[in-house]
Amino acid sequence: MPLIFSIAVFIAALILIVWKPCGLREAYPALAGAALLFAFRLLAPADAAYIWSFVWDATFSLIGIMLFTSLLDQNGFFRWAALHIVRRFHRRQVRLLVGLSLLAACITVFFNNDGTILIMTPIALEVTALLKLPRKAKIAFLFSVGLMADTASAPLMMSNLTNILTADFFGISFGDYAKVMLIPGMTAIVATVGMTALVFGRTIRREENREEAPHSFPAPGSAIGDKRLFAVSWIMIGVMMAGYLVSGRLHLPVMAVALVGAALQWAASAALGKANFRQTVRRAPWLIVVFALSMNLIVYSLYLHGAVGWFPDALGPVTAQGAAAGIFGSGVLFSLLAAAVNNLPAVLVSSLSIGQLGGGPSYLPFASLLGTAVGAKLTPIGSLATLLWLQLISRGGAPLTWKEYVKYGLTFTFPILFCALFALWLVCR
Template identity: 30%
Template sequence: MDAVKLAAIGALLLAASGVAILTGVLSAADAGAIADRVWPILLFVVAVTIVAELSATAGVFDMAAAWLARAARGRVLVLWLLIVGLAVVVTAFLSLDTTAVLLTPVVVAVARANGLPPLPFAFTTVWLANTASLFLPVSNLTNLLAAHRLGGTDAGAFLALLGPSAVVAASVTAGLLWLVHRRALRGRFTPASPPRVADAVLLRLSALVLVVMMPLLVSGLPPWQPALAGAIALVALFAWRSPGTLRLGLVPWQLIVFASGLFLAAGALDALGSGALLAAVTGSGDDLPSLWQLAGTGMLGANAVNNLPAYLALEPVADSPVRLAALLAGVGAGPLITPWASLATLLWHARLSAVGVAVPWRRYVVWGLVAAPVTVALAVVPLALR
């Protein structure tokens, strides 16, 4: 699914939502409430995308990965473990899409520069982009949607609830990745020379913006505020140092159209009574079997359609903080089976194709059939123990 198709689907959903409003299925007041809930989320997505894109252009991610290669001192397993840590941090603070889109080509380039097979590193970024997206509200669009029911912008409250599950999900993922790729992760390599820095001032100041912005994202401020401030700072910096880099394409217009249409369409379906039907499938209660039932339904929905519509459809039946957290575990850590299960996976595949790395989809699906249910099931256990 390329950007044009994504925008086309969003336009169709917006048109269908418009019909729902005109026919009274979705009231104007309900549509307004959806818009009021969604605009800060979409503004954050736009701002953090600009920050990530410009930081990557400045070479921040390239230099970070090159530093990790030197820090590994020629040991392949150590380099991979450092990449795992970097993927978790980038996903937690800058969202899963940033890991999939911007970190993937960087780790592929590092692997190639050091004479290592790129696929183990590429699979690491896409799996952790999904499973490490449970740490913070800003890690995933579904988390931001749920945040208003889980302490708002209070990252501490979110982390207190989902932190243990996030640690389990990321740890299980890393363990499974090592098990699958253990042969390729043995041995040593000769560290390559660091990449050339085109503009050292641009690199250092871009890195400084990231370092300042990331803790502010979890400071209790609405996430769109520090993200927007970071985007403005980097746009001003690039206007000074590299004005030719700035373009309208930095704004993810297609994602905005898609998400807007999806939010309104989900509101219309809820008004038609979809919640009652889904409640029969997902059950009720905060015990472990009930939480597994809800998380499993979310995982299946994400892999059948996509994680965002799966979350929006199931949100009304997640009627307690623990059940909502279980749903987030299902739609966040579960999209590991089908290529369309999350937008991050589709973007990951596009970036790999652009750098000439073929994705063995059959292998991806087979491994995902094992990894997704195991990761989701274990990530839900800490929620039941509360």
């Protein structure tokens, strides 16, 4: 009975998250599901304490990074970069697609994937509206940004909430993480650019040099609210990168660097009269935090009551076949898990399963992260970034059906995933 009830709560929460009746935000059905499990004593306070010990660093890191990103965005930092790309390549739109994709990749790598969605999706909507692109070409630009938000989230620890969760679980420092994942992560970015240019190139080339396209765009400098704060932002990015590199040696949690960086950026903004405290706090990912904690509790209930006991049993035979078979086989298994249940709970199941195998081969946590980052793009529910992206493009007048999304997901995900896993095999062999 506990197993059946846990499964029922998980399925009901997932249906409500996808369906969104009356515009219901993802956090609320997840929170209600977790509350039900506590009410029926299928979860205990000790379980919540365990999950919190697993996610606290990632949670505060996400808040710090999103606050920092929000402050940069308020000053026009990212729109400045986008306008440089648009002004240069608006009549060579395949290059424009690549440029915006690479900008999305940079934001993802150095900030995080959810921030990329919140920043780049409105920019892509604005660019495609200014270029007066038809729906197919508009979807190409929007999908390339949404795709890159997850496929580019592997190179550095702070690029994705799942990275921090996994690194904390296995005690991996920022530097050790980068040594293994930088090359596979960059490979995923290159593969994403190549695939988007290949698949969408013909559609986009039809729109080049049209008479109705505008001849000019706003100057990039016009996007900057305060040039002094803009200069400070570059310094702060460098300071935070240095902080991440030394955090392992100083035994500092990642969240310390993220929160201090956000606090210093806010102090600089306030000193120059550019910090809107209320707006900044409102833009922090409070509901994302609630969603992550609640879904982890729901999935932990499934784990406690035996619903995912098959997963370690599936991993064992795959990893016994050697490094190549283990990396590719486990990567696909992790991908399918993330696509089915969302990558946040999937990374919890993956970490606990690897722990059950006694840690398994050293590549398993990294194969898990590639699977739950890239493989999550197979379905609309695979990552929170994708759910946010679907909401934003629908509000922007370019809705995408599930059937359309899955077609694109199948086209892009496996080639990019296999390239990234191949790079991981080269690094780990």
